[in-house]
Amino acid sequence: MNLPRRPRRLRQNSAIRKLTQETWLRKEDLIQPLFVKGGSEEPTPIPSMPGMSRLNIEDLIEKAKKLHELGLTAIALFPCTDPELKDPTGREALNVDNLACQAIRALKAELPDLLLIADVALDPYTSHGHDGILGEDGKNILNDETVEVLANMACNLAASGVDWVAPSDMMDGRVGAIRERLDDHGFTETSILAYSAKYASAYYGPFRDAVGSAQSAGTHALDKKTYQMNPANRREAVLEAALDIEEGADAVMIKPAGPYLDIIRDIREQTTLPVAAYQVSGEYAQIHAAAEQGWLDLEKTRDESLLAIRRAGADLILSYFAEAMLSDPDVRW
Numbered sequence: 194m195n196l197p198r199r200p201r202r203l204r205q206n207s208a209i210r211k212l213t214q215e216t217w218l219r220k221e222d223l224i225q226p227l228f229v230k231g232g233s234e235e236p237t238p239i240p241s242m243p244g245m246s247r248l249n250i251e252d253l254i255e256k257a258k259k260l261h262e263l264g265l266t267a268i269a270l271f272p273c274t275d276p277e278l279k280d281p282t283g284r285e286a287l288n289v290d291n292l293a294c295q296a297i298r299a300l301k302a303e304l305p306d307l308l309l310i311a312d313v314a315l316d317p318y319t320s321h322g323h324d325g326i327l328g329e330d331g332k333n334i335l336n337d338e339t340v341e342v343l344a345n346m347a348c349n350l351a352a353s354g355v356d357w358v359a360p361s362d363m364m365d366g367r368v369g370a371i372r373e374r375l376d377d378h379g380f381t382e383t384s385i386l387a388y389s390a391k392y393a394s395a396y397y398g399p400f401r402d403a404v405g406s407a408q409s410a411g412t413h414a415l416d417k418k419t420y421q422m423n424p425a426n427r428r429e430a431v432l433e434a435a436l437d438i439e440e441g442a443d444a445v446m447i448k449p450a451g452p453y454l455d456i457i458r459d460i461r462e463q464t465t466l467p468v469a470a471y472q473v474s475g476e477y478a479q480i481h482a483a484a485e486q487g488w489l490d491l492e493k494t495r496d497e498s499l500l501a502i503r504r505a506g507a508d509l510i511l512s513y514f515a516e517a518m519l520s521d522p523d524v525r526w
């Protein structure tokens with residue numbers, strides 16, 4: 194054939210493929226989520242998230258040290274609160290000595306250079322597992338009352354030494370309220386990573402087991418549709434991100450990541466801020482489950498899933514695969 198253009202010329206060997214590769218992962222892009230529990234017992238493995246465990250504070254520090262030595266830049270911390278401390282309003286969220294605040298202080302004392310991110314939402318603390326305060330009708334999640342608590346919670350986390358607070362609750366106006374409260378208390382250097390487009394997704398199931406919000410609610414299928422976004426909506430994500438940016442977000446996040454690549458791209462094109470994406474527990478579980486059956490290659494699928502999120506436009510990726518990626522000498526960064 195007489196073809197002036199033969200795109201396969203640029204695919205013929207690995208040197209050419211490397212030279213022409215458009216997207217790369219960097220170690221620095223990955224953020225490892227970790228689960229912390231109280232007490233001093235052994236790690237509790239999370240069955241639906243192979244390789245992940247709830248760690249006591251001492252083990253958490255050991256894990257964080259190891260990850261930092263491997264080149265990890267940041268971790269996102271999730272507390273697994275003792276069910277006895279949970280109540281309908283999530284009061285424990287404001288305890289300055291709660292598990293999250295203790296873990297942050299301990300980590301910062303040992304590893305001042307490891308960037309620490311903490312979620313701001315009430316679900317680890319509420320007996321019903323919702324991210325906000327449940328109204329008296331037992332249905333409505335009260336927006337403004339919740340925002341007030343979240344702003345104070347963010348201050349406690351900042352006072353404990355967290356670098357970034359990450360509101361993950363999807364209440365309206367929370368980014369602005371948190372920014373104002375942080376500034377009022379002198380925490381002008383604490384950044385806000387806003388979960389701007391967080392969808393009411395079925396992919397959070399394993400996480401809800403891990404932090405115990407499913408157990409409190411009695412179901413994985415906890416319905417958060419009155420505050421998390423409808424998976425069918427795309428324009429609305431752009432609006433949510435714009436509002437968070439106006440209110441003072443330093444970076445915006447899309448969650449889940451893999452099934453929402455179009456949203457990552459849309460938001461990437463709308464802002465000059467860093468864009469983060471959260472490859473959630475269900476995305477991680479799915480790949481592991483298929484690999485255990487021998488149906489998918491674990492490492493190749495893992496690498497491709499992360500590269501796709503990068504290609505869609507994410508600068509930062511929260512992923513439970515971070516540790517495995519950093520530990521694997523065969524990963525091509």
Ligand code: PBG
Nearest residue numbers: 314316361396397400473474475
């Ligand atoms: C809760 C929160 C959730 C996740 C992070 N923060 C779950 C939820 O909204 O129920 C999910 C993370 C994951 O699935 O890995 N504020």
